[in-house]
Amino acid sequence: MNKQELLNIIKTKITDKIRNFENLIAETRASSNDTKSSMGDKYETGREMLQQEINNLQRQLNESLNQLSVIQKISAEPMDKVQNGALVKTDKGFFYIAASVGEIVYENQKLMAISAESPLVKAMFGKKAGEMFSVNTISQTIQSIE
Incomplete structure (x- = not known):
């Protein structure tokens, strides 16, 4: 198996995940802005729930960015023991x-x-x-x- 090709496949999967999370965060922020209203507490609860969703997506985005950082440090060189990149x-x-x-x-x-x-x-x-x-x-x- 070609480890460099495998690394590229994994990088692509993680990059796609990052792009997806960034899009979801942008969409959620946009819908959060749409809920601003003068109608009171009912909408404050909705905005808070959207903010919690943004925070959750941001956490997942950060995990994916960390994964990408780890992947970029991995060598495709042959190895003789189990370690990162094996x-x-x-x-x-x-x-x-x-x-x-x-x-x-x-x-x-x-x-x-x-x-x-x-x-x-x-x-x-x-x-x-x-x-x-x-x-x-x-x-x-x-x-x-x-």
């Missing part, structure tokens, strides 16, 4: 340790792009091909690392 094949599947963007289908192969902060990665971190690890009583063997 493409790990276990007897249960493929895992790309980069950012948590979920399932990616690449060259007809499913793989999971997961964060170094996930329990799965923490269990396998630093291990080499041939070593075993266990998460939630499920054991896996690392078959290869790229």
